[in-house]
Amino acid sequence: MNEDEVLERLRAAARQADPPPAHVLAVARGAHARAGLDGELLELQFDTLMDAAATPTRAGPGRRVLRFGTPDCGAELELAGTRPVDVVGQVSPAAAGVVELTHAGGVARAEIDDLGRFAVDVVPPGPVTLAWTVPDGRRVRTSWVAI
Protein backbone atom coordinates (compact mmCIF):
# COMPACT_ATOMS: atom_id res chain seq x y z
CA MET A 1 0.00 0.00 0.00
CA ASN A 2 1.60 3.29 -1.06
CA GLU A 3 1.00 6.73 0.49
CA ASP A 4 -1.72 7.73 -1.98
CA GLU A 5 -3.63 4.54 -1.21
CA VAL A 6 -3.34 5.17 2.53
CA LEU A 7 -4.76 8.67 2.04
CA GLU A 8 -7.64 7.33 -0.07
CA ARG A 9 -8.49 4.80 2.63
CA LEU A 10 -8.36 7.60 5.22
CA ARG A 11 -10.76 9.60 3.06
CA ALA A 12 -13.16 6.65 2.98
CA ALA A 13 -12.83 6.17 6.75
CA ALA A 14 -13.46 9.89 7.43
CA ARG A 15 -16.52 9.82 5.17
CA GLN A 16 -17.91 7.11 7.48
CA ALA A 17 -16.61 8.21 10.88
CA ASP A 18 -16.57 12.00 10.79
CA PRO A 19 -18.68 13.57 8.02
CA PRO A 20 -20.23 17.05 8.38
CA PRO A 21 -23.46 16.43 10.37
CA ALA A 22 -26.83 16.86 8.65
CA HIS A 23 -27.84 19.84 10.81
CA VAL A 24 -24.65 21.66 9.78
CA LEU A 25 -25.36 21.01 6.10
CA ALA A 26 -28.93 22.24 6.58
CA VAL A 27 -27.73 25.57 8.03
CA ALA A 28 -25.10 25.85 5.27
CA ARG A 29 -27.75 25.35 2.57
CA GLY A 30 -30.17 27.74 4.26
CA ALA A 31 -27.54 30.46 4.75
CA HIS A 32 -27.96 31.67 1.16
CA ALA A 33 -31.62 32.52 1.67
CA ARG A 34 -30.79 34.54 4.81
CA ALA A 35 -28.13 36.71 3.16
CA GLY A 36 -28.88 40.28 2.25
CA LEU A 37 -32.19 40.44 4.10
CA ASP A 38 -31.24 42.83 6.84
CA GLY A 39 -29.38 45.66 5.19
CA GLU A 40 -25.94 47.08 5.75
CA LEU A 41 -23.28 44.79 7.19
CA LEU A 42 -21.15 45.82 10.19
CA GLU A 43 -17.91 43.85 10.31
CA LEU A 44 -16.36 42.45 13.47
CA GLN A 45 -13.55 44.84 14.44
CA PHE A 46 -12.49 43.59 17.82
CA ASP A 47 -12.86 40.42 19.88
CA THR A 48 -11.16 39.90 23.24
CA LEU A 49 -10.69 36.24 22.30
CA MET A 50 -8.46 37.25 19.38
CA ASP A 51 -7.01 40.58 20.47
CA ALA A 52 -5.99 39.63 24.01
CA ALA A 53 -3.22 42.26 24.22
CA ALA A 54 -5.76 45.05 23.81
CA THR A 55 -8.27 43.55 26.22
CA PRO A 56 -10.33 46.26 27.90
CA THR A 57 -10.40 46.05 31.66
CA ARG A 58 -14.11 45.20 31.61
CA ALA A 59 -13.40 41.84 29.98
CA GLY A 60 -12.53 39.77 33.01
CA PRO A 61 -12.34 35.99 33.08
CA GLY A 62 -15.41 34.43 31.47
CA ARG A 63 -16.34 37.72 29.79
CA ARG A 64 -15.92 38.43 26.14
CA VAL A 65 -16.24 41.79 24.41
CA LEU A 66 -17.00 42.12 20.69
CA ARG A 67 -17.08 45.34 18.69
CA PHE A 68 -18.73 45.70 15.26
CA GLY A 69 -18.70 48.57 12.76
CA THR A 70 -17.17 51.96 13.56
CA PRO A 71 -17.32 54.18 16.67
CA ASP A 72 -19.84 56.34 14.76
CA CYS A 73 -22.04 53.47 13.68
CA GLY A 74 -21.76 50.12 15.34
CA ALA A 75 -22.29 48.08 18.45
CA GLU A 76 -20.32 46.68 21.32
CA LEU A 77 -21.40 43.43 22.95
CA GLU A 78 -20.36 41.95 26.22
CA LEU A 79 -21.00 38.24 26.68
CA ALA A 80 -21.16 36.37 29.96
CA GLY A 81 -21.71 32.67 30.51
CA THR A 82 -21.36 29.88 27.98
CA ARG A 83 -24.63 28.03 27.80
CA PRO A 84 -26.78 29.92 27.66
CA VAL A 85 -25.06 33.24 27.02
CA ASP A 86 -26.17 36.57 28.49
CA VAL A 87 -25.61 39.46 26.08
CA VAL A 88 -25.48 43.12 27.10
CA GLY A 89 -24.55 45.76 24.58
CA GLN A 90 -24.64 49.33 23.39
CA VAL A 91 -25.32 50.64 19.92
CA SER A 92 -24.01 53.87 18.48
CA PRO A 93 -25.26 56.37 17.64
CA ALA A 94 -27.27 56.05 20.84
CA ALA A 95 -31.02 56.15 20.26
CA ALA A 96 -34.02 54.32 21.65
CA GLY A 97 -35.37 51.48 19.55
CA VAL A 98 -35.47 47.71 19.28
CA VAL A 99 -32.62 45.31 18.65
CA GLU A 100 -33.18 41.90 17.04
CA LEU A 101 -30.76 39.14 17.90
CA THR A 102 -31.03 36.14 15.58
CA HIS A 103 -29.67 32.92 17.10
CA ALA A 104 -29.82 29.16 16.64
CA GLY A 105 -33.27 28.95 18.24
CA GLY A 106 -34.96 31.95 16.59
CA VAL A 107 -35.06 35.71 17.12
CA ALA A 108 -34.91 37.56 20.45
CA ARG A 109 -36.01 41.20 20.64
CA ALA A 110 -34.96 43.73 23.25
CA GLU A 111 -35.57 47.42 23.89
CA ILE A 112 -32.71 49.83 23.28
CA ASP A 113 -32.74 52.65 25.85
CA ASP A 114 -31.93 56.34 25.24
CA LEU A 115 -28.24 55.68 25.86
CA GLY A 116 -28.18 52.88 23.29
CA ARG A 117 -28.00 50.10 25.86
CA PHE A 118 -29.81 46.78 25.69
CA ALA A 119 -29.70 43.32 27.24
CA VAL A 120 -30.69 39.91 25.87
CA ASP A 121 -30.53 37.09 28.39
CA VAL A 122 -30.41 33.36 27.86
CA VAL A 123 -29.20 33.21 24.26
CA PRO A 124 -28.46 29.64 23.10
CA PRO A 125 -24.83 29.14 21.97
CA GLY A 126 -24.05 29.11 18.25
CA PRO A 127 -23.96 31.69 15.44
CA VAL A 128 -25.67 35.02 16.17
CA THR A 129 -26.30 38.28 14.35
CA LEU A 130 -27.76 41.53 15.67
CA ALA A 131 -29.93 43.93 13.64
CA TRP A 132 -31.40 47.35 14.38
CA THR A 133 -32.36 50.62 12.71
CA VAL A 134 -30.04 53.60 13.07
CA PRO A 135 -31.48 57.15 13.54
CA ASP A 136 -31.22 58.08 9.84
CA GLY A 137 -33.52 55.12 9.06
CA ARG A 138 -30.97 52.67 7.67
CA ARG A 139 -31.19 49.03 8.76
CA VAL A 140 -27.80 47.66 9.91
CA ARG A 141 -26.68 44.21 10.97
CA THR A 142 -23.57 42.69 12.54
CA SER A 143 -21.59 39.99 10.77
CA TRP A 144 -22.37 36.47 12.05
CA VAL A 145 -20.25 35.33 14.97
CA ALA A 146 -20.31 32.17 17.08
CA ILE A 147 -20.93 32.78 20.78
Place this chain on the structure above:
Amino acid sequence: MRDDDVAGLVGAAAGGDGAAWEELVRRYAGLVWSVARALGLDAVDAADVSQTTWLRLAEHLTRLREPERVGSWLAVTARREAVRTRQRGSRLVLDSTCGDGPEADGDLDTALLQDERNAVLWRTFSALSEPCKALLRVLMTDPPPSYVEVGAALDMPVGSIGPRRQRCLRALRRQIDDAAEVLP
Protein backbone atom coordinates in the same frame (compact mmCIF):
# COMPACT_ATOMS: atom_id res chain seq x y z
CA MET B 1 -12.63 22.11 -10.28
CA ARG B 2 -11.25 24.91 -12.44
CA ASP B 3 -10.83 28.38 -10.95
CA ASP B 4 -13.22 30.05 -13.40
CA ASP B 5 -15.90 27.43 -12.60
CA VAL B 6 -15.64 28.27 -8.91
CA ALA B 7 -15.67 32.02 -9.60
CA GLY B 8 -18.73 31.44 -11.79
CA LEU B 9 -20.50 29.63 -8.95
CA VAL B 10 -19.73 32.46 -6.53
CA GLY B 11 -20.95 35.04 -9.03
CA ALA B 12 -24.16 33.11 -9.70
CA ALA B 13 -24.82 32.53 -6.00
CA ALA B 14 -24.22 36.24 -5.31
CA GLY B 15 -26.85 36.96 -7.96
CA GLY B 16 -29.36 34.79 -6.11
CA ASP B 17 -28.84 31.42 -7.84
CA GLY B 18 -29.73 28.81 -5.21
CA ALA B 19 -28.41 25.88 -7.25
CA ALA B 20 -24.98 27.54 -7.49
CA TRP B 21 -24.98 27.99 -3.71
CA GLU B 22 -25.92 24.30 -3.25
CA GLU B 23 -22.96 23.37 -5.41
CA LEU B 24 -20.61 25.51 -3.29
CA VAL B 25 -21.92 23.77 -0.17
CA ARG B 26 -21.53 20.35 -1.79
CA ARG B 27 -17.99 21.18 -2.85
CA TYR B 28 -16.71 22.80 0.36
CA ALA B 29 -18.81 21.62 3.35
CA GLY B 30 -16.32 18.81 3.94
CA LEU B 31 -13.38 21.22 3.90
CA VAL B 32 -14.96 23.61 6.40
CA TRP B 33 -15.83 20.72 8.72
CA SER B 34 -12.35 19.17 8.39
CA VAL B 35 -10.65 22.45 9.30
CA ALA B 36 -12.66 22.72 12.52
CA ARG B 37 -11.92 19.10 13.39
CA ALA B 38 -8.23 19.43 12.41
CA LEU B 39 -7.91 22.28 14.90
CA GLY B 40 -9.06 19.90 17.60
CA LEU B 41 -12.66 21.02 18.15
CA ASP B 42 -15.25 18.51 19.36
CA ALA B 43 -18.35 17.89 17.25
CA VAL B 44 -20.46 20.53 19.06
CA ASP B 45 -17.95 23.33 18.61
CA ALA B 46 -17.07 22.20 15.06
CA ALA B 47 -20.77 22.47 14.19
CA ASP B 48 -20.93 26.08 15.48
CA VAL B 49 -17.78 26.99 13.58
CA SER B 50 -19.01 25.39 10.35
CA GLN B 51 -22.41 27.06 10.52
CA THR B 52 -20.89 30.46 11.30
CA THR B 53 -18.45 30.07 8.39
CA TRP B 54 -21.27 29.39 5.90
CA LEU B 55 -23.41 32.25 7.23
CA ARG B 56 -20.35 34.51 6.79
CA LEU B 57 -19.80 33.39 3.23
CA ALA B 58 -23.45 34.03 2.38
CA GLU B 59 -23.26 37.62 3.65
CA HIS B 60 -19.86 38.22 1.97
CA LEU B 61 -20.60 36.68 -1.45
CA THR B 62 -20.72 40.01 -3.23
CA ARG B 63 -17.54 41.29 -1.51
CA LEU B 64 -15.03 38.49 -2.16
CA ARG B 65 -11.96 40.03 -3.78
CA GLU B 66 -10.90 36.70 -5.30
CA PRO B 67 -14.04 34.66 -5.92
CA GLU B 68 -11.96 31.91 -7.59
CA ARG B 69 -10.33 31.35 -4.20
CA VAL B 70 -13.55 30.89 -2.24
CA GLY B 71 -12.26 27.53 -0.92
CA SER B 72 -9.29 29.27 0.69
CA TRP B 73 -11.57 32.02 2.00
CA LEU B 74 -13.77 29.39 3.67
CA ALA B 75 -10.73 27.55 5.05
CA VAL B 76 -9.25 30.75 6.55
CA THR B 77 -12.61 31.85 7.98
CA ALA B 78 -13.15 28.41 9.54
CA ARG B 79 -9.61 28.39 10.95
CA ARG B 80 -9.99 31.83 12.54
CA GLU B 81 -13.38 30.94 13.99
CA ALA B 82 -11.97 27.64 15.30
CA VAL B 83 -9.04 29.42 16.97
CA ARG B 84 -11.51 31.84 18.57
CA THR B 85 -13.58 28.92 19.84
CA ARG B 86 -10.49 27.17 21.20
CA GLN B 87 -9.55 30.36 23.06
CA ARG B 88 -12.99 30.43 24.64
CA GLY B 89 -12.61 26.81 25.73
CA SER B 90 -14.97 23.98 25.01
CA ARG B 91 -18.43 24.25 26.51
CA LEU B 92 -18.20 20.54 27.31
CA VAL B 93 -15.34 21.17 29.75
CA LEU B 94 -17.96 22.01 32.35
CA ASP B 95 -19.44 18.51 32.16
CA SER B 96 -18.57 16.16 35.00
CA THR B 97 -17.46 13.47 32.57
CA CYS B 98 -14.65 15.65 31.22
CA GLY B 99 -12.00 13.01 31.98
CA ASP B 100 -13.47 10.66 29.39
CA GLY B 101 -14.26 13.28 26.74
CA PRO B 102 -11.69 12.88 23.98
CA GLU B 103 -11.44 9.10 24.31
CA ALA B 104 -15.18 8.65 24.11
CA ASP B 105 -15.25 10.73 20.92
CA GLY B 106 -12.66 8.47 19.28
CA ASP B 107 -14.48 5.31 20.31
CA LEU B 108 -17.69 6.60 18.84
CA ASP B 109 -15.94 7.31 15.55
CA THR B 110 -14.46 3.84 15.50
CA ALA B 111 -17.83 2.27 16.28
CA LEU B 112 -19.20 3.91 13.14
CA LEU B 113 -16.61 2.18 10.99
CA GLN B 114 -18.03 -1.16 10.02
CA ASP B 115 -14.94 -2.17 8.11
CA GLU B 116 -12.38 -3.52 10.60
CA ARG B 117 -9.48 -2.44 8.41
CA ASN B 118 -10.80 1.12 8.35
CA ALA B 119 -11.34 1.01 12.11
CA VAL B 120 -7.68 0.04 12.66
CA LEU B 121 -6.61 2.76 10.24
CA TRP B 122 -8.73 5.37 12.04
CA ARG B 123 -7.42 4.37 15.47
CA THR B 124 -3.84 4.51 14.21
CA PHE B 125 -4.47 7.92 12.63
CA SER B 126 -5.96 9.18 15.93
CA ALA B 127 -2.74 8.24 17.73
CA LEU B 128 -0.45 10.25 15.39
CA SER B 129 1.30 13.47 16.49
CA GLU B 130 -0.96 16.55 16.56
CA PRO B 131 0.65 18.25 13.51
CA CYS B 132 0.31 15.06 11.44
CA LYS B 133 -3.28 14.53 12.56
CA ALA B 134 -4.19 18.12 11.64
CA LEU B 135 -2.55 17.91 8.20
CA LEU B 136 -4.01 14.51 7.31
CA ARG B 137 -7.47 15.46 8.61
CA VAL B 138 -7.57 18.31 6.10
CA LEU B 139 -5.97 16.28 3.29
CA MET B 140 -8.53 13.48 3.66
CA THR B 141 -11.40 15.93 3.03
CA ASP B 142 -13.94 14.71 0.51
CA PRO B 143 -13.75 15.96 -2.24
CA PRO B 144 -9.93 16.42 -2.00
CA PRO B 145 -8.86 20.04 -1.38
CA SER B 146 -6.13 21.81 -3.36
CA TYR B 147 -2.78 22.41 -1.64
CA VAL B 148 -3.57 26.14 -1.68
CA GLU B 149 -6.71 25.40 0.33
CA VAL B 150 -4.82 23.09 2.69
CA GLY B 151 -2.20 25.82 3.22
CA ALA B 152 -4.95 28.35 3.96
CA ALA B 153 -6.64 25.92 6.34
CA LEU B 154 -3.53 25.29 8.43
CA ASP B 155 -1.66 28.57 7.87
CA MET B 156 1.15 26.60 6.28
CA PRO B 157 3.38 27.40 3.25
CA VAL B 158 2.07 25.47 0.23
CA GLY B 159 5.58 24.23 -0.57
CA SER B 160 5.88 22.47 2.78
CA ILE B 161 2.67 20.45 2.39
CA GLY B 162 4.03 17.78 0.03
CA PRO B 163 7.04 16.81 2.18
CA ARG B 164 5.01 16.89 5.39
CA ARG B 165 2.24 14.85 3.81
CA GLN B 166 4.77 12.20 2.81
CA ARG B 167 6.34 12.11 6.28
CA CYS B 168 2.99 11.79 8.06
CA LEU B 169 1.63 9.13 5.71
CA ARG B 170 4.86 7.15 6.10
CA ALA B 171 4.58 7.31 9.87
CA LEU B 172 0.99 6.15 9.64
CA ARG B 173 1.84 3.27 7.29
CA ARG B 174 4.70 2.15 9.52
CA GLN B 175 2.40 1.96 12.53
CA ILE B 176 -0.26 0.08 10.60
CA ASP B 177 2.40 -2.45 9.51
CA ASP B 178 3.59 -2.78 13.12
CA ALA B 179 0.01 -3.33 14.28
CA ALA B 180 -0.53 -5.96 11.57
CA GLU B 181 2.51 -7.94 12.77
CA VAL B 182 1.16 -8.38 16.28
CA LEU B 183 -2.27 -9.48 15.04
CA PRO B 184 -2.84 -13.26 15.08
